[in-house]
Amino acid sequence: MSYAHLDAYSRLLRGAHEAAASGRAWPDSPRHLIKASWHRSLSAGIDPEGKSAPLVYDLSRIRDIRKTHPLLPLLPLLAETLSGLACDTGHVMIVTDGDGRVLWREGNHSVMRRADQVGLAAGHQWSEESVGTNGIGTALATGRPVHVYSEEHLMRVLHIWSCSAAPITDPDSGRVIGCVDVSGTARSLHPATVALVSATAKLAETQLALRMHERDQRLRRRHESLRGRPGILLSSTGRVISGDPSGGLGPRVHLGEHAHFSGQRLILRDGTSALLEPFADGFLLRPSPAAEPPALSLSFLGESPPSATFGDHDRPLSLRHAEILALLALHPHGLTAEQLSFHLYGDDGNPVTIRAEIHRLRAQLGDAIAAKPYRLVCPISADFLRVRTLLAANDPVALVRAYPGPLLLRSESPEIRRERDELEAQVRACLLRRGSPEDLWTYAQTSSGRDDYEVLERLAALPPTDRRSAAARSRLA
Incomplete structure (x- = not known):
């Protein structure tokens, strides 16, 4: 992109940014990736006038945290690939964990001093929920490499920066374990840098896969012996x-x-x-040599009241009992009363209350719940666990049929809310990435999809004669 084009895009972004910061309609919109990220960031309560990323790690503990992180053995590879570019061209290379917390940084010393002023340094968190639109946070939110230019950042203090970042997925666990990023001043970082950063992330994933296969071979040989x-x-x-x-x-x-x-x-x-x-x-x-008890089936997704089927009997559940069963299903090896209390109520919880609720719940489900720790000891199926399986299979058709809406919508439990938000985000991302118009339309009938701006935009782009397009345009209006 030429400087003339950059100047024109910067003017467009400044207008859109001023509108977004004041809550007005945007006269012109940035590109789709950034527009969606601004919506997420503003919904998370990010202040465009914020000054720095939050410090979330005690700096005295950073060394111990680094020692246990799976990217530590690959740091020389990442540094060899990117830190030379960073040092020679006035940029900084950043490596974070899977939540966007900065663990390592290398690069040009004068740029790092400027980076310190906005928290682009060890121990600070760069997720979208912490600082809004930025290369690291948006790459982690979308699961793909991104380049964020200057005024595309939601926080005004970051407008002198541009960054290219790519997430790193561990092939063993299947989880995103980190992000690699190159950041610099707006005019010095070329958008093509994202290709190099993406290739570096893929190289790290290849090395992780090789190490995983070596561990597998050692484990197989030991088992065969x-x-x-x-x-x-x-x-x-x-x-x-x-x-x-x-x-x-x-x-x-x-x-x-x-x-x-x-x-x-x-x-x-x-x-x-x-x-x-x-x-x-x-x-x-x-x-297992033990005889199988009756199976437990949980229906906790969508707007219908939570219910359970145990053996041949259907049972409506109170919200609290549904929350307890959901937590036990998510923690198959069990939770103590103290852990359940914390997951349900946070620091204000009382384990005595949990023991009383478990006692009432066991009166309905008998031996399905064991104690010390509390855990489910019967065959279990749950609609939200099935959605997890379908997400791993990347099957949008089956996924949208199995997902009538968020998990336990009325629950205020911190752990349930975290699982609900994570499940919702993954379902939405899968459907936006792979879903057909019919899949997106089905999702748009759920409580969370009815007013989803990005989903409705996709549907509104269908031919004007399509009923789904008309309905989506009506909702957008």
């Missing part, structure tokens, strides 16, 4: 390595937060149970 211990071999993250030739378990088994307990019972996605045993650096799944 112990012929007397059959079972399904899992990685430490629950990824299936061997022992499931039919693929019935899928690519991974959800282990929950307490997989280090030996002999824990897991309910698999086909409803059968198995015992989880630590094995070397992974786990073995072995058939």
Whole structure:
């Protein structure tokens, strides 16, 4: 883009930015990626007049945090690829964790001094929820490489900066574990830098995959040497390595937060149970000898009241009981009364209240809930767990049929709200990325999709004779 084009785009952005900051309609809009990010950022309460990214890590602990991060072994590779560019051209290279918290920084010293003024430094968080539209946060929010230029940042103090960033996904866990970013002053950072940053992120993911396969091979050899211990071999993250030739378990088994307990019972996605045993650096799944109790089915998505089916009996549930069952389903290895209390009420919770609620719930579900810690010990299926599985399969048609709306919409539990928001964001992203107009129309009938600006914009672009286009234009108006 020439300087003349940049000047014209900057003028457009300044007008749009002033309108967005004052809550007026935007006379001209930035490109679609930035427009959507501004909407997310403003909805998160970001102040365009903010001065810096928040400091979220005690700097005295940064060294310990770095030591345990999976990107630490790859830092020389990232630095060799990008820090030379940063030092030579007056830029700074940033590496964050999966939540946008800065762990490492290298580059031009004078630029780093300027970066300190806005918190582009170790320990500060650059998610969209913290500072609004920016390369790191928007790359993590969209799951793809992005370039954010000057006035495209929502916070005015960042308008002298431009940045190119790309997320890094761990092939073992399937989760985004970090982001690599090159930042500089607006005119010095060429938009093509994003291609180099993206290639660097892919190179890091390739190295992570090679290390993962080496660990798998060591684990297989060790398991094969112990012929007397059959079972399904899992990685430490629950990824299936061997022992499931039919693929019935899928690519991974959800282990929950307490997989280090030996002999824990897991309910698999086909409803059968198995015992989880630590094995070397992974786990073995072995058939459970116990008789299967009746199955528990949970319906917690959408606007209908939460309900459960246990065996042959349908049961309506209070919101509190539904929240408890949802938390136990999300933590298969169990939660103590203190943990449940914190997940439900935050710091104001009382474990005594939780024990009383569990007692009432067990009166309805009997032996389905075990104690010490509280956990579900019956085959379980849940509509929100099925949506998780469909997200992993990238199947938008099945996904939109299985997702009638957000998880426990009236719940104020901090943990349920986090899961609800995460599930909603992933469903929406999958449908925007891969969904057909009919899929988007179905999603637009849910409580969260009815007024979704980006979804309605897609539908409004359909031919004017299409009823979905007319309805979407009406909602937008």
